[in-house]
Amino acid sequence: MDLFWICLAVGAGGCIALPLLAGRDHGDGGGRTWPRARILDEGRTGYADLGSLPDGTIFCLYENGPEHYDDQISLARFNNEWVEATAE
Numbered sequence: 001m002d003l004f005w006i007c008l009a010v011g012a013g014g015c016i017a018l019p020l021l022a023g024r025d026h027g028d029g030g031g032r033t034w035p036r037a038r039i040l041d042e043g044r045t046g047y048a049d050l051g052s053l054p055d056g057t058i059f060c061l062y063e064n065g066p067e068h069y070d071d072q073i074s075l076a077r078f079n080n081e082w083v084e085a086t087a088e
Contacts (some may be wrong), residue, residue: 009040009048009060020060022083036083040076044069056080 010019022036046063053059058078065071 009050009062020083038083038085040078041074046070058083 010021020038020040022038040060041062041064043064043066046069048060048062051059051061056079058080060076060078062074062076063070063072064074
């Protein structure tokens with residue numbers, strides 16, 4: 001059975017830091033645990049959305065800014081290897 005990542009970017013209205021949570025679904029109703037967590041942005045962040053490409057590239061489009069969470073919109077690009085790596 002193939003495994004696949006389920007990712008969730010958690011950010012809303014002025015959060016400090018934008019965490020990315022990831023887990024593997026085993027096709028049995030899994031996805032109930034999130035064993036991986038990485039920080040995409042340690043500053044003020046707002047709403048976020050995720051997308052991916054067929055080659056496995058993952059994108060996260062999110063609000064952020066140095067003073068206010070909605071000063072700008074940024075696009076983070078990463079892959080499964082980054083998600084699976086131990087956070088520094």
